[in-house]
Amino acid sequence: MDYIIRRMQDRDIPQALEIDREAFPTQWPHPTYASFKQELRNRLACYIVVAKPRAIKAVKQNANDKGFWQRLLHLFDHDRFFGEEILPPPKEYIVGIAGFWVMVDEAHITTLAIRNTHRRHGIGEQLLIEIIEMAAQFNVNVVTLEVRVSNKQAQALYQKYWFQKGGVRRAYYTDNGEDAVLMTTDSLPSNTFQSHFQQLKQSHMHRWGELYVNELSKVA
Ligand SMILES: CC(C)(COP(=O)(O)OP(=O)(O)OC[C@H]1O[C@@H](n2cnc3c(N)ncnc32)[C@H](O)[C@@H]1OP(=O)(O)O)[C@@H](O)C(=O)NCCC(=O)NCCS
Numbered sequence: 001m002d003y004i005i006r007r008m009q010d011r012d013i014p015q016a017l018e019i020d021r022e023a024f025p026t027q028w029p030h031p032t033y034a035s036f037k038q039e040l041r042n043r044l045a046c047y048i049v050v051a052k053p054r055a056i057k058a059v060k061q062n063a064n065d066k067g068f069w070q071r072l073l074h075l076f077d078h079d080r081f082f083g084e085e086i087l088p089p090p091k092e093y094i095v096g097i098a099g100f101w102v103m104v105d106e107a108h109i110t111t112l113a114i115r116n117t118h119r120r121h122g123i124g125e126q127l128l129i130e131i132i133e134m135a136a137q138f139n140v141n142v143v144t145l146e147v148r149v150s151n152k153q154a155q156a157l158y159q160k161y162w163f164q165k166g167g168v169r170r171a172y173y174t175d176n177g178e179d180a181v182l183m184t185t186d187s188l189p190s191n192t193f194q195s196h197f198q199q200l201k202q203s204h205m206h207r208w209g210e211l212y213v214n215e216l217s218k219v220a
Contacts, residue, residue: 002052002211002212003050003051003052003095003123003126003211003212003213004050004051004052004053004092004212004213004215005048005049005050005051005126005127005130005212005213005214005215005216006048006049006051006215006216007046007047007048007049007216008040008047008048008049008097008099009040010037010040012049012051012094012097013033013036013037013040014033015093015094016036016047016049016094016097017030017031017032017033017036019094019095019096019097019113019114019115020097020111020113022113022115022116023113023114024113026175026176027173027175028174028175039099039110042101044101044102044103045099045100045101045102045110046099046100046101046102046134047097047098047099047111048097048098048099048127048130048131048134048216049094049096049097049098050094050095050096050097050114050123050126050127050212051092051093051094051095052092052093052094052095053092053093054091054092054093095114095115095117095118095123096112096113096114096115096118096123096124096127097111097112097113097127098111098112098113098127098128098130098131099111099112100131100134100135100143102135102138102140104140105139105140105141105142106140106141106142106143106144106184107131107134107135107138107140107142107143107144108143108144108145109131109143109144109145112124112127112128112131112145112154114127121208122204122207122208122211124157125157125160125204125208126204126208126212128157128158128161129200129201129204130214130216131143132161132185132188132197134216135188136188136189140188141187141188141189142184142185142186142187142188143163143184143185143188144166144182144183144184144185145158145163145182145183146169146172146180146181146182146183147180147181147183148173148178148179148180148181149168149178149179149180149181150178155181155183158183160200161185161197161200162185162186162193162196162197163183163184163185164183164184164185164186165181165182165183166182166183166184167181167182168180168181168182169182
């Protein structure tokens, strides 16, 4: 297991801000700690992360390196008798974030971003799969989003999942006046979408799936 997928928590916000700035450097205004925190409390919003547990090795100090009192305590140390060090929970390195809002019968993707160093490893696709599955649990009909006209990589990902281009919002991005393309899935419950989605999920699973532990609880 390399990655955990779970809900975003307050403690993830500093890393989420880092990822957001790296992925959308020219966006203005940038989200802030406070705005992310507010989003996490929004009942109609859902944010998830892909996290990599950091390997923290127990460095057992040699008893001789310790001072007198530490050496004395070490004589009665639980671990001298029972083996394992008791470690604090490992800190996690967040490598990707995603979020959506539920708006009546649609789920609108507000963000999807992967750290530069972790792109092209199927993580963005994994997050998109999770969004679609969670959206279906909220009983929405479609998933929608806006994407920059120039952002061909993201468009390729969405097109793989049958998002169709549905219109343009002129000068949507205030940093450079770029247009946004609106993209929308087919009806999520439809047989055609479901069979395509399940096939993609299977092939993603064969290619990358062993890497993930999914800790998302069912949402609806
Ligand atoms: C778009 C983004 C989320 C993709 O994440 P990723 O983890 O690198 O993508 P994956 O490895 O899961 O790729 C899945 C699919 O996306 C498409 N894709 C991703 N990167 C691509 C690239 N550089 N060129 C072409 N297609 C690309 C492909 O269709 C790919 O499927 P394939 O592997 O079968 O070819 C990532 O590039 C990113 O964070 N970009 C900056 C933020 C952003 O633009 N977010 C979208 C805002 S709407």
